[in-house]
Amino acid sequence: MAGFDAHIYSNNNDIQKFDANDILNSCLSFTEWSPSETIMDVGTGDGTVLFDVLLPKIPPDFKKLVALDINPDMLLLAESKSRQNEKIEFVCLDIATKNLPPRFHSDFDHIFSFYCLHWVAEQRRAFENMYSMLKPGGRLLVTLVVDDVLSDVYDKLAENEKFSSVISGFKHNIFPYRNCENSVETVTQLLNTVGFVGVKCEESKRVFVHKSFAQFEKWALGINPFMKTIPQEDLELYKEEFRAELKNVVKATNGMEVGEEIFDFYPVLVVFASKPLPNQQIK
Ligand SMILES: C[S@@+](CC[C@H](N)C(=O)[O-])C[C@H]1O[C@@H](n2cnc3c(N)ncnc32)[C@H](O)[C@@H]1O
Structure with a gap:
């Protein structure tokens, strides 16, 4: 599982x-809304996107919203943002589970998922589960x-003797379409x-400018x-190696570094x- 540090994520997203x-x-606008609809947010994370972005854009008369994530630390942060809204339920579940809870079958009018599925190796099962729900x-x-x-x-860190076993074991989960021709x-x-x-899939080339x-x-x-997943005693060393490889990649990638940005x-x-x-x- 993607072992994010929920607090670091929450402060830097x-x-x-x-x-x-x-x-x-x-x-x-692609979607029409009716009163009393049911919504799921898959990979809700710390809830920033759910509470600050998604909810303000949808009609408030929905019946229930399930915020699902595999990481209980993320869900705790998300729950703390919900102001005890009784229509919102937080569920800890792998979207690629083989045991989808029966209560979720054919239960949702809308499923949203933002920047979660590129952490999931079992793409077919994840989409099958969302279809079922x-x-x-x-x-x-x-x-x-x-x-x-x-x-x-991560390719570079996977060559690092100390961290290769942890990284190689999970690397195949990250960016499953990375090497796809199309x-x-x-x-x-x-x-x-x-x-x-009615499947409509579009690729958009995005850029974000970090100030430093x-x-x-x-x-x-x-x-x-x-x-x-890195043992606590190795975490500082891991962060140092990560920083060094990040610097190398920035230096080697033409146009990434412009002044401080x-x-x-x-x-x-x-x-x-x-x-x-x-x-x-x-079709
Ligand atoms: C980059 S965060 C995105 C969070 C939020 N949707 C946002 O846009 O800020 C990805 C989230 O997906 C969750 N995640 C990763 N693999 C998952 C899985 N197999 N099932 C459910 N959630 C998963 C992670 O725990 C993390 O909270």
């Missing part, structure tokens, strides 16, 4: 917040990162074979999936799909 806001502003006619919106310079950093086509086909209809290397490093540590370029997939209504033609 400007990119995630900015991107979710930007993407939702350009596409939330949608009601017929229910809608899905997923954003995921195809690749980022951080994957080069990630749009691959994801579209996957969703079609799972049974979704220190800020870039903090953000990168917040989404470092090994923070909880670090330009982070990364392709993102934005995916919409629906679960068919009972007599709807499957």
Whole structure:
């Protein structure tokens, strides 16, 4: 599992917040809302995106919202932001679980997931579970990162004798579409074979400008999936090695470093799909 440090993530997630806001502003009109609908946010994290970005944009008369995450530390932070809203439930679950709770079957009108699925190796099972959880006619919106310079950093750290076993064991989970020739086509086909209809998958090339290397490093540590798996006594050394490799990658990547600022370029997939209504033609 992605072992993020929830507190570091929570203090350094400007990119995630900015991107979710930007993407939702350009596409939330894709979905129609009715009163008393049910919503799930998959990989809700510390709840910043859910409470600061998503909820202000959707009608407040929804019936319930399930905020799901695999990391209990993230859910604790998210729960502390909910101001005891009784319509919101926090659930600790792997979206790729083989044992989806029966109460979630065909239970949701909308499923959202922001920047979570690129941490999940079992893509088919994750999408199958989201398909199962949608009601017929229910809608899905997923954003995921195809690749980022951080994957080069983990490639390098995987060669480090001290950390290679931890990193090599999890590396295959990160950015599953990184080496795809055509990630749009691959994801579209996957969703079609799972049974979704109206699949629309677009790649957008995004850039975020970090004010300094220190800020870039903090953000990168917040989404470092090994923070909880590296033994405590090795953590400082790990952070030093991580910083050194991050510096190397920045230096080696033309155009990333401009004065003090670090330009982070990364392709993102934005995916919409629906679960068919009972007599709807499957394409
Ligand atoms: C980068 S954070 C994004 C959080 C939030 N959606 C946002 O945009 O700020 C990714 C989240 O996905 C969660 N996650 C990773 N793998 C997961 C899985 N298999 N099932 C459920 N959640 C998962 C992580 O614990 C983390 O909280």
